[in-house]
Amino acid sequence: MRVRAGGADSDGIQLEPLKEQTMVDFKLEIVVLPVSDIDRSKDFYTRLGFREDVDYAGPDGFRVVHFTPPGSAASIIIGSHVTDAAPGSAQGVHFVVDDITAAREQLLAAGVEVSEVFHDAGGVFHHEGTTGRVAGPHPSRQSYGSFLSFQDPDGNGFVLQEVTQRIPGRVGQVVYGSVAEVEQALRDAATAHGEYEKELGHEDADWPVWYAGHMARAAGLQVPSEG
Template identity: 65%
Template sequence: MDYKLEVLVLPVSDVGRAKAFYKELGWREDADIATGADFRVVQLTPPGSPASVIFGTGVTPADPGSMHGMVLVVDDIEAAHADLAGRGVPVSGVFHDAGGVFHRAGTEGRVAGMAPERQSYGSFLSFDDPDGNGWFVQEVTTRLPGR
């Protein structure tokens, strides 16, 4: 049985603002459906991703901005940084973890610059959406076995 991640639900305070932000990132709009003033679902998909995000009105009880640690994967972290910055997104610099593994919560253990020897899975950047939902971008150039 395959279990494929399809959708992440993001809690946002302003659906229009969130939609504009993610579309400015170049994400494809898949749906914007409202069945009344109390229910609206917007679905957007990052370029090249099989998984999407949804947000809207009446789709989650979570507090706006409470999602953290979501990860987007790219094959060139420097190009991703330039792309996001060029779109006006306040983005961190490229960093790696002092321990050489996955990044920690917050900014503890961040070392500026690429992972040593540009190790696959080792370099990151981060940004937040307008509500504070936190994203990481991770460079993956060679996948782990079975991925």
């Protein structure tokens, strides 16, 4: 991440001249969730399909359980003596899915009590609580526009948000959740590249470069146009 620093402060004192600085990346890695019964919560998140990475028990009742949701670069931690927040007090934690209807069916199959899919009356982000909720997904299935909510056994509140296309520049790296996702991305690129070669009128010797750009754009990276 690059920023510019310098200028004058509010008192008019001249600061260092403007210059570009390279900032250290700040990547959201962990959300600590306060729970009252660790094993009950472990069962809940396991049923959701979260991968258990660590279950560490230390002295004096200290315990850390680390879970990673499917396809996520960030994780959650539950345990004892890891937070002084009240169990159930974490609210508004969002998970992103690319098919909110299918995700809801999976949650129901796992025995989770979940809301109906909804969108916001304003058409952008949802309001607090149930204010502005309109039943059903966004009318045009607009990316970022459809939601559902659920809770864990302690009442920690979660929202699923459907994102099918990222805002340009929003993605800094591409993460595929499975071999099947990589295969599908390659097949989509192959189909699109076939159309591109028809326009060219000959084979494209630099097809790896074209594939890479197409797959990156499809995943939401901001890269130069194909051609």
